Amino acid sequence: MIHKVLWVIQIKFWNSRFMASFSDIKNNSQNKTRLGVFKFLFEPFAFTGRLTILWIKSLGAAAIFLTLAALKIFQNKQLVKIVQQLYYIGAKSTLIILLVGLFTGMVLGLQSYYALVKFGAEGALGTLVALSLVRELGPVLTAIMITARAGSAITAEIGIQRISEQIDALDTMRIDPLKYLISPRIAASIISFPILTALFDLIGIVGGYVSVVIVLGVTSNTYFYRVQSSLELKDITDGFIKSIVFAVIVSTVCCFQGYFAHMRADSHGAKAVGLATTSAVVLSCVLILLSDYVVTSLLIQ
């Protein structure tokens, strides 16, 4: 029922207005702007202007891309593909998240101990480890790790499908490539990021226990009491909100870069896929940290 309503809204709304500009971006191979050092040195204003326009254009395209793909999550025959993607993006990232989480917690405990012991405040170790993990390090590091592991794979996979005409083939078979390739990945990211973040937080606190209690000899009761008493529900929900924001950013950026790998101005073919993968990872990481600041400042108020 709900997907039918959404479908109708989408057809009425997007078809008329935004698809036109979307397909312009898809088809404007002649408008590729080459921006290089030369242009920057000799035409600085033109360079900045073009860069800004290019950025705003791609931002708009990415927004339309995301909206269309998100609406198509709720259509028929998506469940199987979402579960498949959950396996690749979520389940297969578990081990690396556990490993990174454990050592992040351990090193956090270690560093904080040497700082706090100067003030005789080693009792507050539990608070510091738990709060910084749940509020900040958990969501951010999880997102960066999944970008490195799954995001790059998404871009490369979709990029290769694009340059070998497999996406065009889908199109000719009346299979919507956005629905078939993009929507399941966005849905799977939105589901798996918070779960993996929770895992990261948990194992990070265990890591803190390993270094603080077992290695440095702080009593176990103090550590866990501080962890428990300092954490509020708001800390945890804020962390989850962040991880969902990151999920949307990472999956959109990675899918978008792969999907339009053939439109790159700087290269063609296999090289374009490589560059798309690089810029997907770099852009995702930068946007994770940028949006982290924005979201945190909004949530703290």
Next chain:
Amino acid sequence: MDKPLIEFQNVTKRFGTKTVLDQVNLKIYEGQVTTIIGLSGGGKSVLLKHIIGLLQPDEGTILFRNRPLRHGKGRHTSFAKGEISYMFQDNALFDSMNIFENVALPLLETTNLSNTEIKKRVLARLEQTELTEAKYKYPSELSGGMQKRAALARALITDPKIVLFDEPTSGQDPVRKNAILSMIAQYQRKFGFTAILVSHEIPDVYFISNRILALYNKRIVFEGTPEELEDFDHPFNDEVIQSLEGLQAELTGLASRRRFKVLYRAQMKRGQQGGEIYSVALFTLDALESVINRLGYDIAQETVQHLGSFINKQFSPVGGFSTRFSANQFVTVLPYTDLAEAKDILKNFIADFTEYGIHNIVNGNGEKQPQNACAEFSILVGLAQGQPLMNIESVIDTAEKNQTEIGRVNCS
């Protein structure tokens, strides 16, 4: 003629500053095999992509059943897509899925059929395209020809009314090229779809095409039947067709159809002056269809090829020239020979043929022949004496009426 299925009206397409199609007008009719020929990079694929809507024209309209494919600047209207399948030049198979999944995908995603029904249909298609053994292999594990067949199976799985083939024979050896073309022709007859091909394979495509469109210098310069193209007087003919035909002739050893006509005309001219006579022999490989069905396209084509080169070898020393006349027929012209002499020459030929020829033809494909599979076929030959000023078609007709069996391959 009835209404066109697809019509281009002044279609222009540019990439940046480069114009690829310039005011193209063309018509494609339902139920026919239409072939678009032209030079590489001349925009043939671009033209095909306009039909399925992967590309949009900059100017002009494309009518599909008299309805424009696109209104204004909106999205490509997809009503045509349901009826059209597209076979990409480099197959565009999904390389991380096996062949079965590749072929099943269109049904899985666009229909509500049950899994058992889908499985049944896919297996039937794979059987028809001789891919049953490769169904769990990945595209990269298959040979080029098998990949082509897989792409064909995928294109045909939805029972399309129109199939677009973008150079279905590119990158294949001459035998396999013919095999793919005859496969397309056979499926076209079997399923009755409208086929639109882009191809370089002149003259092989003539045997299967109802209509030829020639794309030259960004425009369609010719629309008509293959026979009409022979008499078409245009730079296109000299540049494109003759060079392609020349290449083909070098590969098979037979005279190309055009060269054959030139030789024939020269013969006629001499005939007018000196009253020379000549004879025509028509060779037919009977029951080609049953060979295809029993042994597959490749072996059938090899058999035809072997017969062709054997005929050529036998008759060139006595001054005869031969060409492939249709999918399973060869014509040889023996100049300065009356019927009695021709019969003598043919007697020698038959003696040689029964001694070596059949042996060769069977041996030629013996290695690839699957065990326990065998097909019976016979070879017929007919003779006719041509008079000067007589039309060659009518001489060939007479030869066809006089045909008798000269050799037969039996299963034993």
